[in-house]
Amino acid sequence: MTDRIKDNTARLGFGCPFASRRQVLLGLGGAGSALALGAVPALAEEGDGHQVTDAPTGLNSTSERVPFYGKHQAGIVTPRPATGIMAAFDVVARTPDDLETMLRKLTERIVFLTQGGEVPELDPKLPPPDSGILGPVVAPDNLTITVGLGASLFERREFLTPLKPRTLQRMTQFPNDALDAERCHGDLSLQFCANLQDTNIHALRDIVKNLPEYLVLRWMQEGDVPVIPPKPDGETESARNFLGFRDGSANPDSNDRDLMQKVVWVGEGDDEPQWAHGGTYQAVRIIRNFVERWDRTPLKEQEEIFGRKKDSGAPFGGTRESDVPDYTRDPQGELTPLDSHIRLANPRTPEADDNLILRRPFNYSNGVTKSGQLDQGLLFIAYQADLEKGFIAVQTKLNGEPLEEYIKPVGGGYFFVLPGVSSPDRYLGQDLIEAVSTADTPI
Numbered sequence: 001m002t003d004r005i006k007d008n009t010a011r012l013g014f015g016c017p018f019a020s021r022r023q024v025l026l027g028l029g030g031a032g033s034a035l036a037l038g039a040v041p042a043l044a045e046e047g048d049g050h051q052v053t054d055a056p057t058g059l060n061s062t063s064e065r066v067p068f069y070g071k072h073q074a075g076i077v078t079p080r081p082a083t084g085i086m087a088a089f090d091v092v093a094r095t096p097d098d099l100e101t102m103l104r105k106l107t108e109r110i111v112f113l114t115q116g117g118e119v120p121e122l123d124p125k126l127p128p129p130d131s132g133i134l135g136p137v138v139a140p141d142n143l144t145i146t147v148g149l150g151a152s153l154f155e156r157r158e159f160l161t162p163l164k165p166r167t168l169q170r171m172t173q174f175p176n177d178a179l180d181a182e183r184c185h186g187d188l189s190l191q192f193c194a195n196l197q198d199t200n201i202h203a204l205r206d207i208v209k210n211l212p213e214y215l216v217l218r219w220m221q222e223g224d225v226p227v228i229p230p231k232p233d234g235e236t237e238s239a240r241n242f243l244g245f246r247d248g249s250a251n252p253d254s255n256d257r258d259l260m261q262k263v264v265w266v267g268e269g270d271d272e273p274q275w276a277h278g279g280t281y282q283a284v285r286i287i288r289n290f291v292e293r294w295d296r297t298p299l300k301e302q303e304e305i306f307g308r309k310k311d312s313g314a315p316f317g318g319t320r321e322s323d324v325p326d327y328t329r330d331p332q333g334e335l336t337p338l339d340s341h342i343r344l345a346n347p348r349t350p351e352a353d354d355n356l357i358l359r360r361p362f363n364y365s366n367g368v369t370k371s372g373q374l375d376q377g378l379l380f381i382a383y384q385a386d387l388e389k390g391f392i393a394v395q396t397k398l399n400g401e402p403l404e405e406y407i408k409p410v411g412g413g414y415f416f417v418l419p420g421v422s423s424p425d426r427y428l429g430q431d432l433i434e435a436v437s438t439a440d441t442p443i
């Protein structure tokens, strides 16, 4: 049990049958109040299930809670809520012991923030223990915080270098990129996702405040995306990006465990260090959209650039967003242009199955550029079991696509998302830290 949760236990009185009105309103009272009352957070079913309640995500309730413990970290195959922040940090910790302390503290804060609970009251002569943004009770609000490690963390610490995941590398420049060094790379990434952006901001501030001797913020990008509940007939629709197209239509199904094991999670069949099993590679790209130019482009041209209809999201020749294009019947690209975004990204050949990725992006709006243009775009985030076969291969196929006239990648980085934490006595990255002492034996 974390110290913070112990504090809560003491404050509330373990076993107290009466939850406060505020706890009840936030869904922390009564039978659902295990965490607020100091109990250990619920374990995910079967070790890796991160399913939240059946309620649509992102709609009204701050009481929705995503389980923390499991084979994999939450925030990847769990439903994407309405808002996100990607933040990258430089890690100050230099020794295995310091790294362990950092990871233990980070785990403790993430458990508290994602599972919710009351903020302890301290002596008013001291700074308050919490920013107070969410009030005296921190509601879980569907928050997930997903921790990744950058190549630089491994490369700048000799004891970690032999343990670096096989395809983890520093992001290099693609031909259409104009990368801003101040918005690239990092030793550690934190992806925050929640129903409300205030919940992400509160969590980021909490981590910055509680780990100042270990983490220095390098860059961050906020984003959001409308959460669209399923239609009465059960059909689902993807949210639109800032170019007005449905984005996510052809994503692999994140509820399909076998598919996710193949596409997303590093596992037994992969040539990877043992400690990395259950993790995944995270590719982050801040991609500016030239929306003024796009909004002056004819609809037909826009649709040909993507290879899908703008209103329905259907591929050419189809009527529904979920329709699957058959390129074998269109070898010359008369229906779906050969250089359209979707055909280049996934030509749907048997070989292209090796390049599948799980996309989980957010739209961003950063105000106005110095030259008076809208600074909007896509906070592109993708997960894959192999960075080279996944993001890097797909981006290489997209190089030179017609969409490039309207987009400009300006930042991002590659990270390896740590495996999940299986039980409350363990911490994020424990297998990595424990592997340090045996790193000279084969991995």
Ligand SMILES: C=CC1=C(C)c2cc3[nH]c(cc4nc(cc5[nH]c(cc1n2)c(C)c5CCC(=O)O)C(CCC(=O)O)=C4C)c(C)c3C=C
Residues within 6 Å of the ligand: 241, 243, 245, 246, 247, 248, 249, 250, 251, 285, 287, 288, 289, 306, 308, 341, 342, 343, 345, 346, 357, 377, 378, 380, 391, 394, 395, 398, 407
């Ligand atoms: C390297 C990977 C990708 C980048 C970078 C990327 C940028 C990007 N994409 C859109 C909009 C859409 N993308 C769509 C499909 C799609 N995109 C990628 C990969 C990258 N996109 C893949 C693998 C696919 C799926 C292709 C398929 O299997 O058919 C679509 C169509 C709808 C959908 O399936 O999501 C849109 C729209 C933007 C605006 C953008 C950069 C700003």
Ligand SMILES: [Fe+2]
Residues within 6 Å of the ligand: 341, 345
């Ligand atoms: Fe795309």
